[in-house]
Amino acid sequence: MNKTVELVKLWGDYEDQHPNGTIEDFCRHHLSLPVKDEKRIAQEWQLLPDINGRLMILLRRIGKYHMVYSNKALEGTGLDQIEEFGILVTIFNQINPIKSEAIYNNIIELSSGTNMLIRLKKRGLINEYPDKEDKRVKRLKLTVKGEETIKVAKDRVLKVAAMMMHGLTDEDKQLCIQLLTPINERFDGMFQKQKNKTFEEIFQEMM
Incomplete structure (x- = not known):
């Protein structure tokens, strides 16, 4: 069958089942078909995830690969891990945020983030100073050394991203x-708000 004719037929079949579907929906639908049609033969004892679990495993594994290679790329920059780079970028981009903003923006626990800020300060990468309106609040600022560090680190982090997405x-x-993006937007800002809730409470709230 001519490919153009086949495409028109596929669109017609899709439109019959999804009269309000867009061309973008049609493309996503057909991109997902190989996954839906995939058949796996597994031993009875194997614990296999559903499609949601499979997607999360894939994202988690990619995220771990990214973390490993990013940490290796940052060697010699003055930064020990990609989370430290994220903290510095947040301080630079948000123009002197308060401590909790820098920490939560990077989805880090408050205690772990506070320790990370202490280490960055000891290395001379950041300074803190009282907020003008509320002296109890501390704001963060990059030092000259901190700005130089993220410039070098940025090039390496971008190389890692290019390597990960190559192909x-x-x-x-x-x-x-x-x-x-909609998944990220759905959970954005919820991390600290839900820290004192049980998982079942969080599940009911998010579903």
């Missing part, structure tokens, strides 16, 4: 961003 087209990357 995907810009269209593929944009599609991934489009699909995953």
Whole structure:
């Protein structure tokens, strides 16, 4: 069958089942078909995740690869881990945020983030000073050394990102961003608000 004719037929079938579907929905639908049709033969004792679990495992593994290679790339920059780079970038981009803002923006526990800020301060990468309106609140600022450090680190972090995404087209990357951004937006800012709730309470709230 001519590919154009086949495409029109596929669109017609999709439109019959999804009369309000867009072309973008149609493309995403067909991109997902190989996953839906995939058949796996497993031993009875194996614990296999559902499609939600499979996606989260994939994202988690990619995230761990990224962390390992990023930490290696940061060797010799004055930073020990990618979270420290994230903290410095937040301080730079948000223009002298308070401590909790810098910590929670990077999805880090308050105690761990506070210890990280202490280490960065000892290395001479950041300074803190009282807020003008509330002297009890401390704001953060990069030192000259801190600014120089993130400039060097940024180039290495971007190289890691390019390596991780190598092989995907810009269209593929944009599609991934489009699909995953709503998930990030849904959970953004919830981390610290839900820290004293049980998982079941959080589950009911988010579902």
